[in-house]
Amino acid sequence: MSKEWLQVKDLRKHFETPKGDLRAVAGVSLKVEKGDSFGLVGESGCGKSTLIRTVLRLLEPTSGEILFDGKDIAKLGKTHIRRLRKKMGLVFQSPxxxxxxxxxxxxxxxxxxxxxxxxxxxxxxxxxxxxxxxxxxxxxxxxxxxxxxxxxxxxxxxxxxxxxxxxPEIVFLDEPTSALDVSVQTKILKLLDFAKQEKQLTYFYISHDINLIRVVSNKMGVMYLGKIVEIGDTGTVMANPLHPYSVGLFEAVPDPDPDKKLPELILKGEVPSPVNAPSGCVFHPRCPFAWEKCEREEPKLLKQSDQREVACHKYS
Amino acid sequence: MAKILEIRDLKLSFETEEGTVEALDGVYLDVEEGHFHGLIGETGCGKSITGLTVIGLLDNNARIERGEVLFRGKDLLKFTERQFQREIRGKEVAMVFQDPASSLDPVFSIKDQMLEAVRLNKKEEKQSNERIVKELLNKVKLPDVESLLEKYPHQLSGGMKQRVMIAMMLGRNPSMLIADEPTTALDVSIQAQFLRVLMDLKNTTNLTVLYITHNLAVLTEICDEVSVMYAGRIVETASIGDVFNNPSHPYTRKLVNSILRADSTLDSLEEIPGSVPRLINPPPGCRFHPRCEEAVDECSRVIPPVKEIGTNHLVACLRR
Structure with missing residues (x-):
């Protein structure tokens, strides 16, 4: 089994709008190994749903490569896509x-x-x-x-x-429990886990629920405005997020512990529009650590350890 | 502490084509003045209906069969629509809904809508009304108020719209706010900002809040007490600490153990077998008994009365 089983390289999906290009997926690279349960978190509009729809070729990629089982499926013709669909499943948010x-x-x-x-x-x-x-x-x-x-x-x-x-070999799960009540959520998650063992599946979860991703995934990515800002082992990333956006996002999750007081808010303001996204690092207008370089130069995903990569000038 | 709202044995049903939906069946709920009281439950449990009853916005097919809804001692169920408009809605009790987009009028600017709310209060000079509007928008920490005033709802994000709603509500200075899932449509980072606006109000005013949600984690951040609702009844009411650390009702226990926390694993999460019952011909006795592991024969026959098992800790379960 090749290690690079599903590999996305610099994938882009732009939509034309009257106001300019909307860069929903703005150069995403990631790898999913066979047997993984990969979790992608991000807030609404960050491009996570567009990303998986592009990987599944439900949307045509603007540029980039999608290597699956050694083949670049970004360039496959229609008949081949149909064969591919058999290997890739998709579950939507609302049944x-x-x-x-x-x-x-x-x-x-x-x-x-x-x-x-x-x-x-x-x-x-x-x-x-x-x-x-x-x-x-x-x-x-x-x-x-x-x-x-x-x-x-x-x-x-x-x-x-x-x-x-x-x-299928891989199943994409787009917010599989967010339309459901908490009392049934557990059941669905456990059934999914059981099916994964039974059928030796690979899962690709996307969710806005950080605690859900924590529970179901072993690898994870954090997405912001069309880009992956941090990616790595779930345990490592969750225990000690490095990218300022990951830190702020995790901190914003309500903690079901009545003894804990509200922490200082890190994420201020709102997510800017993906049409004419900020220059350099897309997070810089909201980042408490941003300096002049962040405005100018886009940070690349760089390896911090074997367990994680971060796209932030603070760590380059 | 005085009770601002006391709901006593409220029974309410809806006539539908399929039959009578017994939406609320003997609801008891006390809310202390100045407190943030959480009302939690799953889809269809009657939590929103409870809120709508207090503010007099029930649909025409709703039938109140018995009970009292006392607001500062006055029974709201006896109020006419006119009385609600004059004495309660907006003035004493305000409500914020899940979808702020549908609560604002798309064809009026924020300024016009805010001014209308302020004008209802008292006749004042136009200039001072504008000043009040700006103060209100600052209070909910909206940035760049000057340009915001000229904007229309579609130009604002969901989080901003929800804060405009809060500002509008504050403009009439009510004693109580009913917030029905106000952050469900918002992202976590925006939700966190919104909750801080509420916390700020809690610390600086005497506002009472009935916070309706399905998300227990949100309640822990802001509430003093929580009532847990299941299939049209309140099954447990306790301080937020007790609900988490010392839940008594089997449903509350399951609910607490099914929420995803920072230290949750797939094994630590509990599931509740079955699903929420339909409220046309709901289960007799305790409505949770078909899904309850502790249920005995009696549970399917007797409606459990509310018992006090500790300081301000009420439970409706025969096994307690």
């Missing part, structure tokens, strides 16, 4: 809108199985669907239900089962 309300659970799950030729006849399809439902802690009887007859948690389990139906 309320990602499931077709007019399709039963059976139809929803049968579709990918038949399209990708995993099962050829009705009997095999049913057997496979029962297996998938079981994997997600549901019963065969759920097969004949429509989405409106299921709870939010059950719907999300169907959406996950659909992503797993084609035996």
């Amino acid at each position: 309320h809108s990602s499931l077709n309300p007019r399709m039963t659970v059976y139809d929803t799950l049968a579709r990918p199985l038949l399209i990708h030729g995993i099962t050829k006849n009705k009997r095999d399809t049913t057997i496979e669907i029962v297996k998938l439902l079981k994997l997600m802690g549901l019963q065969a009887e759920h097969m004949i239900r429509y989405p409106h007859e299921l709870s939010g948690g059950q719907k999300q389990r169907i959406a996950i089962a659909r992503a797993l139906a084609v035996n």
Whole structure:
């Protein structure tokens, strides 16, 4: 197994707007190894969803490389992409809108199985669907239900089962629990973890919830205005974030400890628009440590140790 | 300390095509003046309905079956719409909603909307009203107030809009604010800024806040007491410290152990089996019993009364 199993190199995705180019993904490089659970955190509008949609080729990349299993999928033609889809699954944030309300659970799950030729006849399809439902802690009887007859948690389990139906190698999970109540969140996370062991999957989580990423990932990245500012082992990054944005972001998370008082606020102001983003380091207008160089020169992701890379002039 | 709000045995239902939704069933809630009181629960538990009842904004199909909602001793359930408008809404009790975009009028500038709120208060010179508006916007720590006044809602971020809402609310100087998931649509860094604005008000004014949310972690940052709501009933009320360190009701315990913390692992997280019941024909007895590990036969028959198990620590569970 090559170490660089999924590797994104200087990937860019720009959108044209009347006010200028919106650089949603502005040069992202990252690696995911087989068996990893990679977590990407960032606030809304930082480009995390656009990033995974571009990696999945649901959006056409503006430039850059996406190496998957040795091939550059940024340049693949349509027929090859379809084959690729079988290897990459995607679970969306809201199961309320990602499931077709007019399709039963059976139809929803049968579709990918038949399209990708995993099962050829009705009997095999049913057997496979029962297996998938079981994997997600549901019963065969759920097969004949429509989405409106299921709870939010059950719907999300169907959406996950659909992503797993084609035996993907990597599954992208876009805020898989943020539309759900806390009492069902744990169940989903545990089922995902179980499925990962069972099917030897690789996960790519994106979330705005830092504590969620802490729990589910072993590698993580912090994204701000289209760029990765810090990336590395989850334990290392969480225990001692280096980039001023990571520090501020982690500090802003409400701490469920009633004895702790509100800490000093580090992140002031608001995220600037990705159209005409700030020069140099995109974080410099909000950074308490910024100096003249930060305004001028864009910091590169530099290795700080074997466990982490940081894009900040303070550490270069 | 005086109680500003006392909800007694409130039962409320909605008529729908599918049947009667028993949204609130015997809710008891006391809020002390000057305190920040958290009301936590999952989707559909009735926490927003509780807030809307206090401010008199229930939908037409809501039916109040029994109970009292006492605000400074006066029963709001007996108030007419006109009385609500004149005596309560805005003046005594204000409400801030989850989505600030839909609370502001898109065709009026911030200045116009702020002035309207201030003008309702008392007749004053135009100039002094403008000064008051600027002071209010400064109070919620909005930067660059001068240019902000000329802007329209769509030009502001969600966090800024929410702070404009707070400023507008302060303009009428109410005694109580009902905040219904005010930070749910905001990013964590913006949420942190918003919570600090509230904390500042807590330290400098005598404002009472009923903070409605599904996020326990947010409550720990600002609240004094918390009431936990499940399927239309309050199951536990205690100080924020007790809810976290000494939760009593089985639902509260599960809830506390299911939130993601800095030291959570997949193994340490608890799950609650099943899902929240529908409130058309809800489970008899204790509504949590079908999901409760400690449930006994009696739980499916008897509605648990509220018991005091410690100082200001109330629980509705037969096993306590």
